[in-house]
Amino acid sequence: MEENPKKIFYMLIPVIVLCLLVYSKHKKPQILVESGNIIVMNTIAKITAVAKDEKTARAAIDAATKEVKRLEGLMNRYDPNSQLSLVNRQADKEPVKIDKDLFEVFQRAIYYSKLTDGAFDITVAPLIDLFRACAEANTPPTAQQLAEVKEKIGCEKILLDANDFSIRLAAGGMKLDLGAIAKGYAADKAVAIMKNHGATGGLVNLGGQIGSFGTTETKGKWMLGVQDPANPQGDKIITAFALNDSAIATSGNYHRFYTIAGKQYSHIFNPATETSADALSSVTIFAETGTAADALATAVSVMGAEKGLELIKKLKNTEAIIIVAETGQTIKTDGIQKFLAK
Numbered sequence: 001m002e003e004n005p006k007k008i009f010y011m012l013i014p015v016i017v018l019c020l021l022v023y024s025k026h027k028k029p030q031i032l033v034e035s036g037n038i039i040v041m042n043t044i045a046k047i048t049a050v051a052k053d054e055k056t057a058r059a060a061i062d063a064a065t066k067e068v069k070r071l072e073g074l075m076n077r078y079d080p081n082s083q084l085s086l087v088n089r090q091a092d093k094e095p096v097k098i099d100k101d102l103f104e105v106f107q108r109a110i111y112y113s114k115l116t117d118g119a120f121d122i123t124v125a126p127l128i129d130l131f132r133a134c135a136e137a138n139t140p141p142t143a144q145q146l147a148e149v150k151e152k153i154g155c156e157k158i159l160l161d162a163n164d165f166s167i168r169l170a171a172g173g174m175k176l177d178l179g180a181i182a183k184g185y186a187a188d189k190a191v192a193i194m195k196n197h198g199a200t201g202g203l204v205n206l207g208g209q210i211g212s213f214g215t216t217e218t219k220g221k222w223m224l225g226v227q228d229p230a231n232p233q234g235d236k237i238i239t240a241f242a243l244n245d246s247a248i249a250t251s252g253n254y255h256r257f258y259t260i261a262g263k264q265y266s267h268i269f270n271p272a273t274e275t276s277a278d279a280l281s282s283v284t285i286f287a288e289t290g291t292a293a294d295a296l297a298t299a300v301s302v303m304g305a306e307k308g309l310e311l312i313k314k315l316k317n318t319e320a321i322i323i324v325a326e327t328g329q330t331i332k333t334d335g336i337q338k339f340l341a342k
């Protein structure tokens with residue numbers, strides 16, 4: 001029996017109407033909402049969400065903010081109530097059970113320590129504390145103090161047990177510092193949570209450690225700038241970038257340093273030589289995740305221009321811009337072109 005074409009057309013009308021409705025829903029303009037300044041992780045953070053309506057965007061921002069604050073509560077070693085402080089007090093005596101996120105950060109940190117031949121090393125905490133004490137006393141560290149600290153440094157002395165998510169530190173007095181990786185990790189987590197809450201795009205800026213996904217409300221890429229290290233107080237931008245679905249981290253010696261007997265020391269240390277890493281005034285890394293960008297920016301600061309760039313060139317989807325302290329020379333990896341704002 002042949003169907004009447006007219007009848008088929010009328011039967012299809014509801015389907016056509018539904019398709020048009022779906023199409024117009026997709027065409028609805030997206031809305032961009034900015035969080036304003038959030039004080040978290042010892043920095044000023046800003047979270048931006050793009051979503052189909054303001055309520056969704058705000059819910060995504062609120063969930064991301066809550067997550068970053070939760071991670072800060074785990075990873076801030078200057079907060080006596082954090083899990084990291086508990087690890088730093090007890091794990092050199094007995095295994096300490098920890099949250100899965102803290103465990104994962106330790107695993108990532110050990111991975112980057114191996115990848116960078118020990119340039120990235122979260123066990124540098126005792127060295128940092130020594131330099132801080134020396135800055136307060138205004139006297140450089142002695143050879144004996146440095147030798148004592150050396151015993152406590154090395155990621156191979158971090159013993160993780162994935163069966164019960166516990167950590168043990170093999171040397172007495174060992175302490176861990178997550179200042180070089182926590183923000184990048186938190187940016188990744190914030191991005192994931194925003195996606196889960198229905199945001200179609202987002203930018204998480206944790207004091208220069210940036211994670212992004214999707215596009216802006218006008219379907220454009222996210223625009224960002226790198227500050228001039230020679231003039232940190234100013235608002236001069238030396239390079240502008242456009243990104244989506246990538247992360248950026250900048251490490252530089254211009255924001256924080258120690259002064260001992262008139263000499264300035266970067267807050268980034270070379271664990272092998274036990275000296276501060278001052279050769280590069282700024283290192284910006286582009287990577288797929290905030291964790292990678294953050295860890296590698298710190299590591300390249302330690303490794304210096306030659307070794308650092310050699311490593312970055314070997315890594316997939318990873319680019320770098322470095323500024324040499326002495327000469328002010330800027331060096332970029334070739335692939336950086338795709339991130340430059342046109």
Ligand code: AMP
Pocket residue numbers: 119120121122124128177178179180181250251252267268269270271294297298302
């Ligand atoms: P960032 O700003 O990400 O480069 O992190 C710098 C912070 O990481 C410092 O203030 C220290 O708390 C810590 N740190 C210093 N040197 C190292 C290192 N070689 N590896 C890992 N963390 C470090």
Ligand code: MG
Pocket residue numbers: 179180181249251293294295296297298
């Ligand atoms: Mg870092």
